[in-house]
Amino acid sequence: MEIYETNSEIAQRKNWLLSLIVIVLVAIGVLVLLQGIALALVPVLFNIPVEDLLGLINGEFDVPNGRMAMLFVQGIGSGIGFWVAAWVITRFIDKADMHWDVQNSRFQWNALLIVLAITVGGMFFNSLLVYLNSNLALPESMAGLEAWMKETEEQLMELTKFLTDFQTIPELVTGILVIGVFAGIGEEMFFRGLVQAKMHRYLKSGHWGVWLTAIIFSAIHLQFYGFLPRVFLGAIFGYLYLFTGSLLYPILAHIFNNSFTVIMVYLSNQGMIDFDLESTDDVSYSAAFLGLLVLVVGIYYLKKINLPENGKLD
Numbered sequence: 001m002e003i004y005e006t007n008s009e010i011a012q013r014k015n016w017l018l019s020l021i022v023i024v025l026v027a028i029g030v031l032v033l034l035q036g037i038a039l040a041l042v043p044v045l046f047n048i049p050v051e052d053l054l055g056l057i058n059g060e061f062d063v064p065n066g067r068m069a070m071l072f073v074q075g076i077g078s079g080i081g082f083w084v085a086a087w088v089i090t091r092f093i094d095k096a097d098m099h100w101d102v103q104n105s106r107f108q109w110n111a112l113l114i115v116l117a118i119t120v121g122g123m124f125f126n127s128l129l130v131y132l133n134s135n136l137a138l139p140e141s142m143a144g145l146e147a148w149m150k151e152t153e154e155q156l157m158e159l160t161k162f163l164t165d166f167q168t169i170p171e172l173v174t175g176i177l178v179i180g181v182f183a184g185i186g187e188e189m190f191f192r193g194l195v196q197a198k199m200h201r202y203l204k205s206g207h208w209g210v211w212l213t214a215i216i217f218s219a220i221h222l223q224f225y226g227f228l229p230r231v232f233l234g235a236i237f238g239y240l241y242l243f244t245g246s247l248l249y250p251i252l253a254h255i256f257n258n259s260f261t262v263i264m265v266y267l268s269n270q271g272m273i274d275f276d277l278e279s280t281d282d283v284s285y286s287a288a289f290l291g292l293l294v295l296v297v298g299i300y301y302l303k304k305i306n307l308p309e310n311g312k313l314d
Helices: 013-046 050-057 066-093 100-105 109-134 140-163 169-203 206-219 224-244 248-269 285-306
Strands: none
Touching (some): 013 169, 050 066, 109 224, 109 248, 109 285, 169 206, 169 224, 169 248, 224 248, 224 285
16 A cells, blocks of 8 residues: 555666666665765864764764764764655656655544554564574574674664763753654655565565565664564564555654654663663563564554455555
């Protein structure tokens, strides 16, 4: 039920490989360009000397205003970047129409409550996937690859900890805006609105479109020990779009998921709750499977109230 109407030659199924190459090149170009612009603005907007900015990029995080500067770069270069990339490809290359009037008309507030319940259920079950994925061990013959994966994971975790070490309300609000709103809108516009719809068209299967897009969505984050939970999360967002036909649902679910985590981190930093972003040592199996039950029931009900009578998906 995704909407992506185009008659452009490059978007036809026979040109799937060329179309995907163009998507990758345009996305990389837009992200690099916007990140470059954002970095160029940092010294002016945040009063950070160029040498300190270079140190910040290389992991020297003890720079005044460094967190706000990096959140600015992240918001412009990633969240808004994916949004702009999706717009450029849709508008100028595929010449596609996503019919936002139809998508908006499919939005219902009562269905949003079901979507939020599905998202919460997915969070609980994902705790089990986080635990399982974190204990991934590769064969001895792949020790070099495993060492590289762990090193990359640690570097990304250090950056994540720095970006989310919110100590003030303005930092919290900025975190919600960048990590929650910008990422939620940008990534859903690009991955579900654009990539998933094209995968559905090329593979002639809604389910294959959802899962392949979810794998791509997880892979680009380069967090190997969070690969499975992010695939699962991407699949949830994918099915929300597939079963409702409105991109508003996965966008709001993505914003809710990310913003909830940001708020939990802030409350932990303030000593109000016990929450560790890095912790993968323990898991509640009962909570995980209760979450899975809520997720399955919610998806079933959402599909039932949104699919046309006698309708089916490939």
